[in-house]
Amino acid sequence: MTPREIAAARHAQLLSAMEPLLGDPRFDEFLKAVKELKEQAVELAIGHDTVKSDRATLASLGEIRAYVAILDIAENHRMQIEMEQDRRIEEHASAHES
Numbered sequence: 001m002t003p004r005e006i007a008a009a010r011h012a013q014l015l016s017a018m019e020p021l022l023g024d025p026r027f028d029e030f031l032k033a034v035k036e037l038k039e040q041a042v043e044l045a046i047g048h049d050t051v052k053s054d055r056a057t058l059a060s061l062g063e064i065r066a067y068v069a070i071l072d073i074a075e076n077h078r079m080q081i082e083m084e085q086d087r088r089i090e091e092h093a094s095a096h097e098s
Helices: 003-021 025-045 054-097
Strands: none
Touching: 003 025, 003 054, 025 054
């Protein structure tokens, strides 16, 4: 598999695991914690000790990318669900107008 294919497979796996959790208040709390962890990782990444070490810089960037990926997948899926709900509402309204 190519790196792009591996990334797509991981993305699909994460999305599949998240799908049943969306809308659950506990999952919303989890996403809030991930956002806070991402902010902390960004602050750490720009710290003097991290910047002066290539290895620490790469580790920090990888951590930030992981948090961003989780948040992006959840947000994109949430938006898709909302768009699908809006489409169904419009279809339902159109059917009753006819």
